[in-house]
Amino acid sequence: MALVSISNLGKYFPENKIFEDLSFSISENEKIGLIGKNGSGKTTLFKIIAGKIEPSKGKVHKAKNISIGYLSQKFNLKESGTVHDELIKMFTHLNEVYEKIQKVSLELKRDNTKKAELQNLMDKYERLGGYRYETKIKQVMGGLNILQFKDRKIRTLSGGEKVRVALAKVLVQEPDLILLDEPTNHLDLKSINWLGEFIKKTKSAVFLISHNRYLLKNSITKIAEIVNKDIKIYRGNYDFYKKKKQNDLEYRKKRYKKQKKKVEKLKAYIRKYKAGNRATMAKSREKMLEKISLIDKPGKFEYNVELNFNNFEDSGNDILKINSLDVENLFSIKELNVFKNDKIGIIGKNGCGKTTLLNTIIDGNKNISYGKNLKISYFRQNLDFFDEDIHMVDYLNEKYFLDEDEAREYLGYFDFSQDEAFKIIRNLSGGERARFKLLDMILESPNLIIMDEPTNHLDINFLEVLEEGLKKFKGTLIVVSHDLFFLKNVINKLWFMNNKKIKEIKYDVEKFLDNFSYTSTSKKTMTNNSSKKDYKKQKKQRNRRKQMKRRLKVYENKIENIEKSIKELENKMQNNHSPNKLEELYLEKEKKHKKLLDMMEKWEYIKEKLD
Template sequence: MVLIHLQDIQFDVKDRTLFTIDNLSIHQGNRIGLVGRNGSGKTSLLHLLAKEAAPSAGTVITHSSVSLLPQLKPKTAAKSGGEISQAVIDEALSRETDVLLADEPTTHLDTGNVEKLEQQLRQRREAMIIVSHDRAFLDALCTQIWEIEDGSVHVYPGNYTDYEQQKEKARNHREKEYEKYLKTKKHLEEAIRQKEQKAHKAVKKPKNTSKSEAKITGAKPYFAKKQKKLNQDVKSIQTRLEQLEEVEKIKELPPVKMQVVQEESLQNRTIIRGEKVRGYAGSRLLWEEFDFSIAGGDKVALIGRNGSGKTTFLRRILDEAEGIHVAPPVSIGYFSQMLEVLDVQRSILDNVRSTSSQEQTLIRTVLGRLGFFQDDVFKPVAVLSGGERVKAALAKLFVSDVNVLLLDEPTNYLDINALEALESLFTGYSGTVLFVSHDRRFLENTTTRIFAIDNKSIHTFEGSYQAYLHAEPDQEHEPLEDELLKVETNISDVLSRLSMKPSAELDEEFQRLLRQKKELKKQLEEKVKHEY
């Protein structure tokens, strides 16, 4: 059953056509994921379907009730972004409707509430169109993907992973078509070259032709005819070459390798450590005392429910609060949703260059990765959308003269293309990153360590997010083994500090830890012998 039908649609914004749709329908039971770059028209299409906006041309025929869950949530001082989002979602889902339109419903939700929303939506009967940058969310719910690209809406069956595979297959096909085009073009150009050479030679009498033979065969007319025939062949091949349908080469993104200040002196060494760090929000305890260390090059994800203290943890490090020790060569860049790093009166390029000693080529490459091409970089920040400002702020931080990035929810308001670009920047960044994100696919693709805040405690996990999800619950450890692990961690920490700033006190501490390690190993060996 057709619930909404779109016919000959054109949607304009000012003097620009945002998208066109020839013929498209939403049927009962459809679960559609709507994707596209920031500014491509996803929210506008939802407003069109909800009859909150009118097309510039064409017809929207609706045979159903429609409910829109908007992207922009109401702001109140008393509640967090996650709490506000959850309240709006609960209110929207309390209404019965035939078509649910959800615009970035997972924004500000923690992972637990995203998974809860997945379960709620799975159990509902209405057709859905969901705009989301959360690829795992789209995978869990969608049976069809609509992509707005180059002003048109393209339909792909399956979930987001199926869509990715279809796009990759199309890309591979286009690459083969490009190779075929180049091969054919080269063959025709070579054929023209050879024919032209033969035509040039055809006017000359062969050296082994005698005067009597030439008189009998009529050499000049013969070679003139031959030249004419060859010239005709050249024109024929040139026509084929001109009619050859050109296939454009797919643009390959250049690899991004950023030079990080003090990179060699920090790599794989403890650069930030915390001793008995406790978190509070006013008088409310967020987490109990916690010891930790972060090494140069770590990509640490800080996860936990909304209100658990993730932002507070980042701010404690940024402020070098009590119990936090930061190595002297460390320089920190901080990203928050307030985007304080941007001067809205200056251009994107000026903002990014103002704190960077990187080469212009690298700066433009990073900006290009995040969707700012050619003259886009000269736009003043004041005219950018929220998502574009986030990308500009991230570009500025990644190329700035810092070596540690603290990123508080950098994935909010980014489209999927920008998320994948940010993942690529993580890969090419040799500095250290501690970041907060609820995007599960992003966590899977970027994380090397996990700090998880749960039940007023912070637990650390060495490994990827996938490994963390599938890890067995902690078994009871041998106390001596736990103590030995702690001592070995302290030895690594002291060694790192000795290499940065030697002192007699640190050297004495190092020797004491070595003796302690030796004694603990001896005790463990004796215990094993006794047990056997």
């Protein structure tokens, strides 16, 4: 059944036509990835589906009583509340049902006719997930790595932490349709993996805007691409989309070349015979030419840019030497070296100190030795510029002494049109700021590039352009990223930050990333260089894991037995007519339910430790 049907949808702003005549549908349990260039209207489409804005034309038909959860790039959280408060608010309807159950239970002592009403309320409470919502909240908080600060006030959280709370609010509801707009931007690898599994397993339909190719490959079954103000559907995951798109491109190239040859032949005939004795036939061919519907040149709507970072003065062979570095109780480094042409990726949990490490390198430290003739350029997460209140042309003039024509030529190369070249930097979108920052870096001519989450605001097409530019870069690169596809395409060495230490992976980096389980203590991640580890320590860890697995099994059996007991109590309540006995059974069921939650919490704790 279609949850949402869209027909001939269009959205226009005074200065821009975003898209027109979009037609497609979203069915129950479908998992769809929405892609397209920055500015193509992906977020606008989500806002229309969510009912936040109205379309300029066309219709959006939604199934009756449909529930929609929407994670936008702007979210609304109550600053004075706690993280747990925000999530509990999603279940106020259950509290209302529970209060009615309590009220009717008391009335049942005086009025035996209330039994049916009580049973209906209890059935409704169970059907709505009343006995599971606390467990669901803990599972989602654990998956998104926010369980440890569930009692903190929203106002004390960082921007990234607030994004994760907003995402959790959407996921705990499991509505009929979930709209997620770039949900991975502030997630670490473990949380991205968890989100991917959630998307695959949830009964909700999911419509996802993302540049994360891991999710689009492993969790999505259909790709929708907005291109040239229209939408095209590919009935497969990202790999299928790439293959189909390449085949389509080859087919369109052949058609374009064939038509171009035909047009040129007609024009040549017309030029040759227009004034001669074959003028009538030339006129006929002019009419034929007018009737031909010209095919757009393939690739017209892709980025026509190649990032060249290689206009730099060479550095020495030794880039950085880090010795005995302890930083803010986050991590310690005994010894790490960076050499010329190293392309190092840094991964680790949120909060482990990845950005702090980059900032320490940039700011300087007595425990870091810097090589000769280094020219460093830093791509920060916040994409800062020395002046936010001037337009891009003036920025390039002030920093690099480019005249207007030169600046506009560079900006055009980075997909900024003539009018867009005069946009104030403060008013640029995330994707525009990222593209402008990359232009800024290229003009700086660094031989050491340091990047902190460079993929966050780029669409997939430009992300692939960046990958190609960094692969061809002949200098040195240090990059923090949660995007495995990006890392595998770019780096040749890996720093894995875990348990306040940094493990260097020099060989089989791609294999390590392929096998990486996204968890902090995965058995797979411990195999690299395992021969150097102490045998007794390994044996102790294995024994501890065995003990934890046995405990996990015990908790699973207890949970299963408690759930059976609750079911038996519910059956007894259905067949009992005594108010006193009903109240007794109800109270016993509540005790069992609390015990179930306690067991679930213990099970989750052990499971997280094992992971």
